[in-house]
Amino acid sequence: MDANEVLEYCLAKKGVSESFPFDNETLVLKVGGKMFLLMSLAKQPLQISVKTDPEWSEELREQHPQITGAYHMNKTHWNSVSIDGLNRELLLKLIDHSYDLVFQTLTSKIRNTIINA
Template identity: 65%
Template sequence: MLAEEIREYCLAKKGVTEGFPFNETTLVFKVGDKMFLLMDLESQPLKFSAKADPEWSEDLREQYHQITGAYHMNKTHWNTISVDGLKPDFVLELIDHSYDLVFKSLTRRVKEEILKN
């Protein structure tokens, strides 16, 4: 998968914004002003960090060498995923899971506002 494909997929989700709050190479996607995906645009192969349920994270890290604890993030809740060798549908599933986790954590008012638009 390419960075632009991931970017377009993320931006197609309700309430998602993008920006470069940390530096000019780390693209951050947020929903309700909370991060759900960070993508290093200069990494080769392409890598991104996403949230995951802690129990699922353990399983993912055991099954896939491309998935590790996220650098500079809470490794219990964040994984870094190297897309090289992973099926695109699986990569999208990881993105969906991260978005859903963050969306569920938003206040009812923020969720309703996002769904209204």
């Protein structure tokens, strides 16, 4: 996957917005105003940061050297993922999981607004 594919996949999800709140190189994708994915457009190979369940984070880090605790983020809940060498299915699963975790933390009012949009 490349940056455009990741972006297109994320923007196809309900309620997703994109911005550059930190700098001109780090694209942030949010659902309901909360971050679920960060993507460094300057780094090669492409690197994303996603939110993951803490238990799954440990498992992922043990199984895949491309997955580490996210830089500048809570390493218990966020992973940096170097796209290089990971299969597309796992990458999509990580994106979906991050989106779902963040979506579930939204208020029911915001969730309903997104669902009914």
